[in-house]
Amino acid sequence: MSNIHEGNQLHIESVSKRFGEKDVLQGVTLAIPSGQFVAIVGRSGCGKSTLLRLIAGLDEPTEGKLSFDSSDIKGIREDTRMLFQDARLLPWKKAVDNVKIGVKSGNVDKALEALGQVGLKDRAQDWPGVLSGGQRQRIALARALAGSPQLLLLDEPLGALDALTRIEMQQLIENLWAEQQFTAVLVTHDVSEAVALADRVILIENGQIALDILITLDRPRERDSGFIHFEKLILNRILERTEDDLSKFKRNSYAI
Ligand SMILES: Nc1ncnc2c1ncn2[C@@H]1O[C@H](COP(=O)(O)OP(=O)(O)OP(=O)(O)O)[C@@H](O)[C@H]1O
Numbered sequence: 001m002s003n004i005h006e007g008n009q010l011h012i013e014s015v016s017k018r019f020g021e022k023d024v025l026q027g028v029t030l031a032i033p034s035g036q037f038v039a040i041v042g043r044s045g046c047g048k049s050t051l052l053r054l055i056a057g058l059d060e061p062t063e064g065k066l067s068f069d070s071s072d073i074k075g076i077r078e079d080t081r082m083l084f085q086d087a088r089l090l091p092w093k094k095a096v097d098n099v100k101i102g103v104k105s106g107n108v109d110k111a112l113e114a115l116g117q118v119g120l121k122d123r124a125q126d127w128p129g130v131l132s133g134g135q136r137q138r139i140a141l142a143r144a145l146a147g148s149p150q151l152l153l154l155d156e157p158l159g160a161l162d163a164l165t166r167i168e169m170q171q172l173i174e175n176l177w178a179e180q181q182f183t184a185v186l187v188t189h190d191v192s193e194a195v196a197l198a199d200r201v202i203l204i205e206n207g208q209i210a211l212d213i214l215i216t217l218d219r220p221r222e223r224d225s226g227f228i229h230f231e232k233l234i235l236n237r238i239l240e241r242t243e244d245d246l247s248k249f250k251r252n253s254y255a256i
Pocket residue numbers: 019024042043044045046047048049050051189
């Protein structure tokens with residue numbers, strides 16, 4: 001099963017981002033077809049969130065350009081929604097009213113429909129404060145999807161959830177992506193999560209794309225030998241560098 005179809009492509013062309021003296025991204029070029037589910041992985045601080053913020057239009061590249069659906073990304077777009085690690089619900093608004101924020105027309109039925117899609121229609125009148133972390137994150141997902149986005153950006157949205165809730169959320173996100181056919185870009189530390197969800201995994205290292213692989217596994221994905229093959233492939237690529245660094249560190253220690 002794949003959502004990939006002709007249409008709104010996300011283009012990232014020779015994008016660099018510098019903060020002061022620090023080159024965080026260096027000449028990143030990437031074309032993401034409409035409907036593809038892409039996961040971005042890499043060590044802490046490698047620039048994953050920076051890239052996602054550029055795609056979201058929350059920041060501008062130092063060099064290069066980004067476009068979606070043939071128009072340049074300059075600022076926040078109506079067709080793009082983002083989920084963060086924390087749900088960012090307004091505590092003074094009930095669940096349904098938080099979701100309504102995401103509905104262009106402000107239509108309450110559309111908000112209730114989105115709540116139904118995440119299995120929380122019966123909690124519509126609850127305040128965020130009485131919901132669990134997983135439920136709050138589902139409300140945030142409903143708010144994002146209530147706007148029928150073409151592009152959904154996910155910045156480690158499941159990072160704070162317990163293991164079981166995390167797996168349930170992964171399945172929910174995968175099902176909604178399959179139904180609604182938006183393009184998804186997920187930043188995650190969890191290689192297993194990347195292999196479970198993505199059509200394609202991008203590894204960022206030293207501000208550049210170090211690996212770009214298609215996960216050619218059927219969906220829904222079982223944690224079988226094929227799954228482990230991809231998981232190992234990506235992890236080994238990340239760990240090679242750790243071993244390199246370690247041997248350099250040892251050599252330096254001897255020199256001292
Ligand atoms: N607004 C900013 N000003 C200065 N430096 C920044 C800014 N945003 C990010 N950085 C720096 O850019 C680098 C990459 O940050 P980024 O958050 O993109 O990494 P990341 O791969 O998402 O990390 P993590 O996995 O830990 O969330 C870091 O060194 C960070 O300190």
